[in-house]
Amino acid sequence: MKAAVLGAGSWGTTFAQVLADADTAVTIWARRAEIAESINGLHMNPRYLPGITLPSALAATTDVAAALDGADLVVLSVTAQTLRACLTEWTPLIPPDALLVSLMKGIELGSCKRMSEVIMETAGVPDSRVAVVSGPNLAREIAERQMAASVVACTDEHSARMLQRACHSGYFRPYWNTDVIGCELGGTVKNIIALAVGIAVALGLGDNTKATLITRGLAEMARLGEAMGADPRTFAGLAGMGDLVATCSSPLSRNRRFGEYLGQGLSTAQALEMITQTAESATSYAPVLELARKFGAEMPITEVVAAVITGRLSVADAAAALAARSAKPEWYGSE
Ligand SMILES: NC(=O)c1ccc[n+]([C@@H]2O[C@H](COP(=O)([O-])OP(=O)(O)OC[C@H]3O[C@@H](n4cnc5c(N)ncnc54)[C@H](O)[C@@H]3O)[C@@H](O)[C@H]2O)c1
Numbered sequence: 001m002k003a004a005v006l007g008a009g010s011w012g013t014t015f016a017q018v019l020a021d022a023d024t025a026v027t028i029w030a031r032r033a034e035i036a037e038s039i040n041g042l043h044m045n046p047r048y049l050p051g052i053t054l055p056s057a058l059a060a061t062t063d064v065a066a067a068l069d070g071a072d073l074v075v076l077s078v079t080a081q082t083l084r085a086c087l088t089e090w091t092p093l094i095p096p097d098a099l100l101v102s103l104m105k106g107i108e109l110g111s112c113k114r115m116s117e118v119i120m121e122t123a124g125v126p127d128s129r130v131a132v133v134s135g136p137n138l139a140r141e142i143a144e145r146q147m148a149a150s151v152v153a154c155t156d157e158h159s160a161r162m163l164q165r166a167c168h169s170g171y172f173r174p175y176w177n178t179d180v181i182g183c184e185l186g187g188t189v190k191n192i193i194a195l196a197v198g199i200a201v202a203l204g205l206g207d208n209t210k211a212t213l214i215t216r217g218l219a220e221m222a223r224l225g226e227a228m229g230a231d232p233r234t235f236a237g238l239a240g241m242g243d244l245v246a247t248c249s250s251p252l253s254r255n256r257r258f259g260e261y262l263g264q265g266l267s268t269a270q271a272l273e274m275i276t277q278t279a280e281s282a283t284s285y286a287p288v289l290e291l292a293r294k295f296g297a298e299m300p301i302t303e304v305v306a307a308v309i310t311g312r313l314s315v316a317d318a319a320a321a322l323a324a325r326s327a328k329p330e331w332y333g334s335e
């Protein structure tokens with residue numbers, strides 16, 4: 001089994017380490033020469049994972065054709081909004097039977113497509129050749145080889161199991177399922193809810209508020225997911241509740257930190273500048289709301305997050321806007 005990981009950011013580098021530790025031969029493609037040189041020479045990626053020593057078996061290159069040569073697994077770890085352009089360039093170099101794996105947790109602006117849909121459309125491959133990895137996987141903790149679990153999903157069980165074997169290491173335990181839609185929506189919506197929790201943290205609100213946002217955030221995620229055809233059980237699992245809890249609880253989360261900066265009074269542009277890494281909620285809130293409208297799913301927390309990001313609602317008024325909604329029964333439906 002040979003893997004190419006395309007994208008040497010926090011998660012791409014960490015997942016490449018997981019694959020190498022699971023005895024899968026892996027080459028990582030980095031956009032910047034200094035990152036490839038550092039991984040090859042020092043076994044480090046100080047830009048994204050300072051202080052972490054990567055496996056010596058992990059090879060890096062800036063030559064995407066070299067990385068893709070003979071790859072059985074092509075792991076895509078750029079950002080949701082750059083995937084289509086990158087993959088358009090890379091597609092002619094991808095081996096014909098390779099399994100394409102998305103690590104990304106976002107929805108494409110404009111098309112409202114999930115990452116697996118963008119991959120199928122751009123690379124011209126069937127769903128049996130596209131898998132996703134999603135779960136409570138804060139890169140830094142996994143890079144430190146702290147025990148974690150995740151879900152690898154593909155509509156084709158054989159492909160899901162193959163990917164599971166390729167990334168099962170001593171500290172990383174992947175489960176498989178066939179619910180690609182549920183896993184992708186879980187990974188995307190939890191970022192938006194983590195942003196809301198970040199705002200609450202910055203405002204000094206306590207655990208009741210956080211628990212309310214997490215629980216009602218789960219309801220939003222499940223409501224949209226079920227309307228789009230996901231398996232409801234996914235949202236009670238690692239790619240749903242698991243990732244939501246990890247991201248909303250952790251100061252390591254870029255999406256939660258994004259919310260904290262907004263809560264401290266920074267503008268959206270200033271907050272993104274402070275993060276210096278990808279916070280997918282900053283863009284994915286818009287296509288998620290479009291999907292919510294299309295599929296008739298009520299997503300009040302996402303609506304409030306969108307209003308804050310676009311400057312239509314102040315953070316000071318955000319909690320009140322949620323609390324003032326008309327009283328409802330506690331159920332996942334849109335009644
Ligand atoms: N970091 C985590 O803990 C984590 C965990 C699970 C999933 N994810 C998801 O993985 C995806 C990648 O996140 P990350 O944490 O690695 O982000 P990051 O900001 O650390 O790295 C982003 C990577 O994308 C590359 N990139 C950006 N624009 C590009 C372009 N135009 N062409 C080529 N490459 C480009 C960058 O060079 C970098 O390698 C995101 O969708 C994120 O939500 C992240």
Ligand SMILES: O=P(O)(O)OC[C@H](O)CO
Nearest residue numbers: 135136137138253254255
């Ligand atoms: O740092 P974040 O907010 O992008 O979250 C990272 C992972 O998705 C957590 O599972």
